[in-house]
Amino acid sequence: MAYETIIVEIEDHVALIKLNRPDALNALNAQLMTELCKALKEAQANDKVRCVILTGSEKAFAAGADIKMMSEKGFVDVFSEDLFGPESDAIMSIRKPIVAAVSGYALGGGCELAMMCDFIIASDTAKFGQPEINLGVMAGLGGSQRLTRFIGKSKAMDMNLTGRFMDADEAERSGLVSRVVPVKKLMEEARSVAEKIAEKSMITTMAIKESVNRSYETTLREGLLFERRVFHSLFATEDQSEGMAAFVEKREPQFRDK
Ligand code: HXC
Numbered sequence: 001m002a003y004e005t006i007i008v009e010i011e012d013h014v015a016l017i018k019l020n021r022p023d024a025l026n027a028l029n030a031q032l033m034t035e036l037c038k039a040l041k042e043a044q045a046n047d048k049v050r051c052v053i054l055t056g057s058e059k060a061f062a063a064g065a066d067i068k069m070m071s072e073k074g075f076v077d078v079f080s081e082d083l084f085g086p087e088s089d090a091i092m093s094i095r096k097p098i099v100a101a102v103s104g105y106a107l108g109g110g111c112e113l114a115m116m117c118d119f120i121i122a123s124d125t126a127k128f129g130q131p132e133i134n135l136g137v138m139a140g141l142g143g144s145q146r147l148t149r150f151i152g153k154s155k156a157m158d159m160n161l162t163g164r165f166m167d168a169d170e171a172e173r174s175g176l177v178s179r180v181v182p183v184k185k186l187m188e189e190a191r192s193v194a195e196k197i198a199e200k201s202m203i204t205t206m207a208i209k210e211s212v213n214r215s216y217e218t219t220l221r222e223g224l225l226f227e228r229r230v231f232h233s234l235f236a237t238e239d240q241s242e243g244m245a246a247f248v249e250k251r252e253p254q255f256r257d258k
Pocket of ligand 1: 023024025027028063064065066067068083084105107108109110131132135138139140141
């Protein structure tokens with residue numbers, strides 16, 4: 001499928017989705033969000049794909065929702081179309097792991113899109129921010145909710161109320177990103193992480209994604225019960241027998257997603 005605002009490459013079980021609106025620092029417009037959702041659904045349906053990397057350019061992962069597009073809209077427009085709500089629900093419904101590889105600006109909707117991924121690997125040039133306050137609005141895709149859960153109230157308030165940018169070191173210290181690498185090594189690192197995930201049993205991978213994400217939706221008690229039951233259920237899989245047998249026999253496991 002040919003896209004205009006993203007580039008998709010599938011290699012060795014990894015789908016690389018690159019946001020590609022260089023003239024607008026990958027600002028998220030309706031076409032880009034539609035194409036991104038389509039590509040993710042295709043990755044979900046493609047048995048060859050076992051992990052997705054979402055990235056942008058060296059200068060910008062994404063500098064936010066497209067301000068030129070939004071500047072022409074009023075309340076009735078954004079409320080009626082539920083601006084980017086269905087798209088963010090669609091992204092969150094993808095069951096395969098999605099790793100965000102972030103270099104440069106990840107601002108507003110760009111930061112929020114990165115947070116919709118399962119984890120973020122940042123280059124040392126990455127800059128995160130929720131600067132919507134400077135436009136007379138506020139975060140609309142998780143910047144006041146996911147960000148608060150990821151980095152805590154004080155920093156989330158600071159980011160949202162001042163609109164300041166957070167560099168990669170602070171983002172790692174705060175728990176927003178899982179690791180920081182030199183900018184020239186970002187894609188190599190993301191690919192090696194994605195290939196490592198792709199070697200695992202897809203049943204286990206999806207179960208883990210579902211369980212970690214459940215922790216944001218429920219109480220600790222219910223979450224622990226959910227985790228325990230999913231853990232138990234994995235004992236019904238051939239991959240559990242294989243994984244444990246391989247350990248005992250001191251060999252590499254051959255997972256078959258069964
Ligand atoms: C549309 C954008 C854009 C955006 C950059 N561009 N960000 N266009 N929407 N969010 C365009 C610029 O207009 C310019 O095009 C080109 O990209 C390069 O940007 P410059 O500003 O010239 O680059 P630079 O000086 O390096 O500054 C980079 C920057 C700045 C700091 C990232 O572009 C910036 O502040 N961008 C806006 C960031 C922002 O406020 N994001 C939040 C958006 S609201 P032209 O053609 O003019 O030269 C949001 C809400 C989400 O995300 C919720 C939705 C439901």
